Amino acid sequence: MLSKIQRNIIIRALRIRKQNGEDPAEAVKDYVKLTEKEQAEVLAELKGGCVDG
Numbered sequence: 001m002l003s004k005i006q007r008n009i010i011i012r013a014l015r016i017r018k019q020n021g022e023d024p025a026e027a028v029k030d031y032v033k034l035t036e037k038e039q040a041e042v043l044a045e046l047k048g049g050c051v052d053g
Contacts (some may be wrong), residue, residue: 001038002034002038002042007041007042010028010031010034011042011045011046014027014042014046015020015046017043017044018026018046024046024047025043028042028043
């Protein structure tokens with residue numbers, strides 16, 4: 001389970017990677033310790049803009 005801080009850090013990193021031309025759905029796979037459920041939650045928040053930043 002990710003804390004809010006950990007989740008925010010990952011989302012910010014994915015936003016930066018997206019700006020650099022990477023696909024977030026592929027980039028999130030680099031975070032191997034995330035479960036599939038956590039990856040889906042992070043991607044949903046990234047697309048929905050639910051996280052501050």
